[in-house]
Amino acid sequence: MERGVKGSAVDKSQTLKEAIRAEAERLGFAACGFTRADAADSAGLDIRKWIEAGNHGTMGWMETRADHRVSPKAMWPDARSAIALGMSYAPTSDPMALGNETERGRISVYAQGGDYHKTVKKALKALARFIVDAAPSELKVFVDTAPVMEKPLAQAAGIGWQGKHTNLVSREHGSWLFLGVILTELELAPDSPATDGIHCGTCTRCLDSCPTGAIGPEHRIDARKCISYLTIEHDGQIPEEFREAMGNRIYGCDDCLAVCPWNSFADAAAANRAFLPERSLRRRAWPTC
Numbered sequence: 001m002e003r004g005v006k007g008s009a010v011d012k013s014q015t016l017k018e019a020i021r022a023e024a025e026r027l028g029f030a031a032c033g034f035t036r037a038d039a040a041d042s043a044g045l046d047i048r049k050w051i052e053a054g055n056h057g058t059m060g061w062m063e064t065r066a067d068h069r070v071s072p073k074a075m076w077p078d079a080r081s082a083i084a085l086g087m088s089y090a091p092t093s094d095p096m097a098l099g100n101e102t103e104r105g106r107i108s109v110y111a112q113g114g115d116y117h118k119t120v121k122k123a124l125k126a127l128a129r130f131i132v133d134a135a136p137s138e139l140k141v142f143v144d145t146a147p148v149m150e151k152p153l154a155q156a157a158g159i160g161w162q163g164k165h166t167n168l169v170s171r172e173h174g175s176w177l178f179l180g181v182i183l184t185e186l187e188l189a190p191d192s193p194a195t196d197g198i199h200c201g202t203c204t205r206c207l208d209s210c211p212t213g214a215i216g217p218e219h220r221i222d223a224r225k226c227i228s229y230l231t232i233e234h235d236g237q238i239p240e241e242f243r244e245a246m247g248n249r250i251y252g253c254d255d256c257l258a259v260c261p262w263n264s265f266a267d268a269a270a271a272n273r274a275f276l277p278e279r280s281l282r283r284r285a286w287p288t289c
């Protein structure tokens with residue numbers, strides 16, 4: 001493949017990119033895009049202010065490696081390109097269906113099936129091996145736990161835009177995408193970036209649906225008010241002021257994602273089967289009207 005390709009550096013980079021895209025798809029990724037490693041540094045600088053204002057609550061791990069979070073190059077100076085990947089977990093049933101069944105607890109869609117950290121990381125490692133075989137090079141893979149800002153990088157790589165709820169939204173897969181990133185010292189031509197909120201227009205559904213008003217006026221999440229944070233990350237008791245709004249959500253929250261009109265384009269068939277809900281959690285299909 002790449003080794004046998006003749007022509008300019010750009011041609012070679014394009015050929016390698018197309019081979020990586022095809023392999024990513026084969027490995028179960030629904031989206032794959034390329035950008036420079038330092039393409040999202042402005043969002044990285046913004047995160048300092050976000051942390052200084054205390055928005056991260058008790059997530060001390062966001063503070064301890066904040067300098068690395070600012071830019072992938074601060075963590076690994078040799079990184080040249082970032083490959084952003086998305087794996088779909090689009091649900092087969094309505095995530096809001098249990099909203100009125102107050103005697104039952106609601107678990108967010110992302111936590112109903114297999115652990116995405118494991119599934120995405122396994123596929124990222126397989127893709128990394130493929131890249132190293134095609135073009136011997138240093139690279140590193142990330143999903144969630146490292147100090148890499150995955151959403152701004154994915155936006156810079158053009159696989160979607162950060163919606164007003166701050167999560168990445170794709171035209172084809174809505175917001176039901178887990179993200180992963182590969183940093184590489186290879187020089188790969190960047191894809192066209194997307195812009196914050198570009199296809200949100202005047203829609204405010206996610207802001208209006210948030211039970212605790214956690215999404216601020218400039219589309220900044222105050223994690224201390226977010227039910228996902230309160231039920232998964234928060235140390236200590238859940239403050240009384242949020243308990244009524246939390247309702248029967250016991251692990252994570254889907255509301256701002258579930259109401260997004262772009263999710264009507266998300267095809268559950270594109271979801272990785274590893275993320276199907278465990279048998280005991282399976283629900284009826286989406287309503288037809």
Ligand code: B12
Pocket residue numbers: 043046047050108109110143144145146147148149150151152162163164165166167168169175176177178179180196197218219220221223226228229233251252253254256257
């Ligand atoms: C910390 C964290 C949380 C925190 C804080 C959430 C947050 N929005 O930051 C809590 C615990 C609340 C959380 C909750 C959830 N999370 Co989370 N989380 C992360 C983590 C580890 C870091 C995110 C981060 O850096 N936040 C800091 C803020 C400041 O950064 P930011 O959101 O990118 O926003 C900055 C700029 O880009 C800009 N900006 C952002 N959006 C917009 C929009 C507009 C219009 C504008 C102008 C500007 C702007 O402003 C901010 C700077 O101040 C990432 C993994 C990773 N390493 O990236 C996963 C990650 C973001 N989480 C994820 C998921 C799935 C969730 C939940 C849906 C889980 C659930 N169902 O309960 C919820 C969604 C809540 C929500 N609406 O964000 C996925 C999102 C996938 C996607 N498609 O985007 C990620 C990427 C994990 C992964 N690898 O897949 N999460």
Ligand code: SF4
Pocket residue numbers: 165209210211212213214215221225226227228253254255256257
């Ligand atoms: S996950 Fe729930 S609580 Fe958090 S911002 Fe979205 S709707 Fe609000």
Ligand code: SF4
Pocket residue numbers: 163164165169199200201203204205206207256259260261262
């Ligand atoms: S619900 Fe509306 S505003 Fe929110 S992310 Fe989706 S399109 Fe954008």
